[in-house]
Amino acid sequence: MERFRSRLIKVAFIVTALPMVIISTRIITASERLILFTPQEAEQLRLSDTEWKRKTFRLAEPVPKGPVISLEKPVLTDTTVEPPYVETSSPVNLVVLFKERNAPVDMNSLQVFGKKGILKLSLTERLKPYLKGTSLEAPDVHVPKGRFLVEVLIQDVDGQKTQKSYRLWIMDEIKDAK
Numbered sequence: 001m002e003r004f005r006s007r008l009i010k011v012a013f014i015v016t017a018l019p020m021v022i023i024s025t026r027i028i029t030a031s032e033r034l035i036l037f038t039p040q041e042a043e044q045l046r047l048s049d050t051e052w053k054r055k056t057f058r059l060a061e062p063v064p065k066g067p068v069i070s071l072e073k074p075v076l077t078d079t080t081v082e083p084p085y086v087e088t089s090s091p092v093n094l095v096v097l098f099k100e101r102n103a104p105v106d107m108n109s110l111q112v113f114g115k116k117g118i119l120k121l122s123l124t125e126r127l128k129p130y131l132k133g134t135s136l137e138a139p140d141v142h143v144p145k146g147r148f149l150v151e152v153l154i155q156d157v158d159g160q161k162t163q164k165s166y167r168l169w170i171m172d173e174i175k176d177a178k
Helices: 002-024 039-045 049-053 124-130
Strands: 068-073 085-090 092-099 105-116 119-122 135-141 146-156 161-173
Touching (some): 039 105, 039 119, 068 161, 085 092, 105 124, 124 135
Parallel strands (some): 085 161
Antiparallel strands (some): 068 092, 092 135, 105 146, 146 161
């Protein structure tokens, strides 16, 4: 009887664990839209009015020696404030270029985070399928309505790092006509 019970427990574990493994290793196809934040993550990362208005002041910060990070799409709304921000609707086409400054870009070092206070959510694995050479090109990215802070870190093959933050204000979500 004990042997039967042991086997039953193993079968129950496999039946319940297998779907979780399949879901967590699912590959995003071109026809699927990338979801930058789940509704639960967006709730945790959404910035309040006070947090949105808070600016970072950097006195005489030297130019980074690492790669140049250039947000091409969506177009920055205001670059006179730090961190710069974007006002847009979802879905959004995301294009970020990483340009060599002193040495070739090490794309394996790319890290992207959603941030709020001490909370930091890695978005890197979600975005990896959209890397093309030294750029990140993700079409039709779904981002829930709200204001968010996104941080991008990259280094070159010599280990020189660059870190850049962007504020993202999603004004509304355009629903699919499907």
